[in-house]
Amino acid sequence: MDEKVITVTSPLLPSLDDFIPYLQDIWDRKWLTNNGYYHQALERALAEYLKVPYVSLFTNGTLPLICALQALRITGEVITTPYSFVATTHSLWWNGIKPVFVDIDPVTCNLDPDKIEAAITPRTTAIMPVHVYGKPCDTERIQAIADKYGLKVIYDAAHAFGVEVNGQSILNAGDMSTLSFHATKVYNTIEGGALVCHDEKTKKRIDYLKNFGFAGETEIVAPGINGKMDEIRAAYGLLNLRQVDAAIEVRHQVAIKYREALRNVEGIRFFDDMPGVRHNYSYFPIFVNAEKYGMARDELYFRMKEQNVLGRRYFYPLISTFSTYRSLESATPDNLPKAHKMADSVICLPMHHALTDEEIQRVLGCIIK
Numbered sequence: 001m002d003e004k005v006i007t008v009t010s011p012l013l014p015s016l017d018d019f020i021p022y023l024q025d026i027w028d029r030k031w032l033t034n035n036g037y038y039h040q041a042l043e044r045a046l047a048e049y050l051k052v053p054y055v056s057l058f059t060n061g062t063l064p065l066i067c068a069l070q071a072l073r074i075t076g077e078v079i080t081t082p083y084s085f086v087a088t089t090h091s092l093w094w095n096g097i098k099p100v101f102v103d104i105d106p107v108t109c110n111l112d113p114d115k116i117e118a119a120i121t122p123r124t125t126a127i128m129p130v131h132v133y134g135k136p137c138d139t140e141r142i143q144a145i146a147d148k149y150g151l152k153v154i155y156d157a158a159h160a161f162g163v164e165v166n167g168q169s170i171l172n173a174g175d176m177s178t179l180s181f182h183a184t185k186v187y188n189t190i191e192g193g194a195l196v197c198h199d200e201k202t203k204k205r206i207d208y209l210k211n212f213g214f215a216g217e218t219e220i221v222a223p224g225i226n227g228k229m230d231e232i233r234a235a236y237g238l239l240n241l242r243q244v245d246a247a248i249e250v251r252h253q254v255a256i257k258y259r260e261a262l263r264n265v266e267g268i269r270f271f272d273d274m275p276g277v278r279h280n281y282s283y284f285p286i287f288v289n290a291e292k293y294g295m296a297r298d299e300l301y302f303r304m305k306e307q308n309v310l311g312r313r314y315f316y317p318l319i320s321t322f323s324t325y326r327s328l329e330s331a332t333p334d335n336l337p338k339a340h341k342m343a344d345s346v347i348c349l350p351m352h353h354a355l356t357d358e359e360i361q362r363v364l365g366c367i368i369k
Contacts, residue, residue: 002018003159005130005308007065010352012247014239022235031231034211036235042189045241051169051181052177052196054203056205057234058210061158061180061193063227064207068154068176069305070128070196070222071202076123082320082331083339084130088156088321092128098272100124100321101330106338108271109133113141119330131160132315133283133348134186134275137172142328144150148172154178157196162185162248164278171194171196181237186251186282192229199356206251247353251281258284260311263362267293270366275367283314284351286367294369297345304347304366311347318343 005066022038029037039057045056058064069078069091079091080102081294092099102119105112111129127146131139137155146153153174157163161179171177172318197203205222208215213224262268267289273279288297295303297313304311318339320331350363 001216003308003323003362005310006355006362007352008310008312009184010354011157011188012186012244012353014236018239019236020233021096022239023232024236026231029096029231033228033230035207036229036231036234038095038231038238039229040305042229042234042237042241045238046194049241050196051164052171052202053262054197056195056197056203056206056210057231058195058227058230059229060191060194060227061178061182063086063210063225063268064178064193065154065156067206067225067227068096068178069097070209071195071197071205072126072152072154072175074126074152076125076155077121078126078128079111079112079119079124079133079311080118080128081130081339082129082286082318082336083109083132083315083342084156085315086157086319086322087158088128088130089325093324098123099328099330101325101336103336103341104132106342107236108135108137109138109342110135111142112338113138113145116142116145120149120151124149124151125137126154128154128156130156130161133271133285134161134163134280135271136160136163136165136170136277137173139170143174145276147281158185158193159282160280160297161185161282162244162278162280163230166276167278172198176202186248186280187237187240188227189233189240192233215334250281250355251351252279253362254279254351257360258349258364259358261368262286262336264294265368281351283313283347284349287345288347289345297347300367301347304363307362307366309350310361310367311349313343313346314348316343316346344368 109132155177158180181189210227213222
């Protein structure tokens with residue numbers, strides 16, 4: 001009999017017994033969306049948990065990126081990474097902005113600060129880095145470059161829920177940060193997202209933008225879109241916030257077990273924790289050196305699949321190779337050698353709060369020969 005499929009992730013779900021009274025209250029209030037009671041409560045709770053001044057909730061994680069660019073009136077060119085989920089670059093394209101790809105640092109998989117300045121042109125208006133796998137970017141160096149050239153910085157922090165550096169939220173870096181609360185994330189609202197900003201005036205502009213531009217019953221102040229989160233998902237999110245710390249700690253223990261077992265496997269590299277960083281263990285990527293390991297990444301990936309262990313090649317292929325972007329001057333493989341190398345060698349192992357010891361051993365058994 002086939003063994004049970006081990007998925008790369010599993011959604012963190014609140015207890016139905018806890019959720020039903022919230023649903024009953026929503027039914028009684030008959031206020032399902034448009035900045036209702038639970039929406040406001042979740043924004044306040046998240047701002048406190050994440051140690052940030054202002055949180056604006058969205059119905060998914062892509063719309064905050066699109067609205068951040070609108071709110072900061074970004075135009076022209078934006079420097080970004082090819083090593084991410086496509087939503088990062090799509091948000092630029094939807095705003096009529098030209099993405100300019102810069103190579104990554106292979107030690108972190110984040111945008112390489114050493115490569116940014118050479119990519120700046122008179123049309124550059126912003127930098128959009130990604131905290132890949134929740135590992136913090138070098139925010140100080142990126143900010144120094146942005147300040148030198150008068151650029152805005154928007155962080156795609158889709159992977160970085162709750163991540164802190166020396167006790168400070170990584171979400172406070174730059175001009176804005178965006179989050180994804182998709183079902184696959186450490187913290188989820190089924191679908192959802194948020195935009196983090198630093199002042200009340202900006203928060204108000206963002207809230208106008210995500211609600212068609214309405215500033216009152218009859219006044220439209222901007223060509224906004226509909227990006228609002230509903231009450232049901234906001235209530236679900238409030239409940240999940242109660243258990244996310246416990247889930248992160250379980251993920252931490254899974255990471256420890258993976259590292260202990262894989263530390264001496266030749267040809268397999270992984271990330272260790274960064275000093276002073278509170279990680280969220282959202283992913284556990286390994287990088288396969290085919291020559292040393294004796295097997296190519298794809299061969300291992302499909303062998304795992306045959307044994308019902310579903311890893312994911314995050315992030316392969318690179319965004320820069322997709323048809324929309326590959327004609328850009330910055331999208332050439334010669335410009336992005338490190339990103340190509342990482343994309344061609346990565347497998348993210350199953351990583352979630354529901355993994356059993358037996359399942360962890362099955363995953364490791366696929367890799368350790």
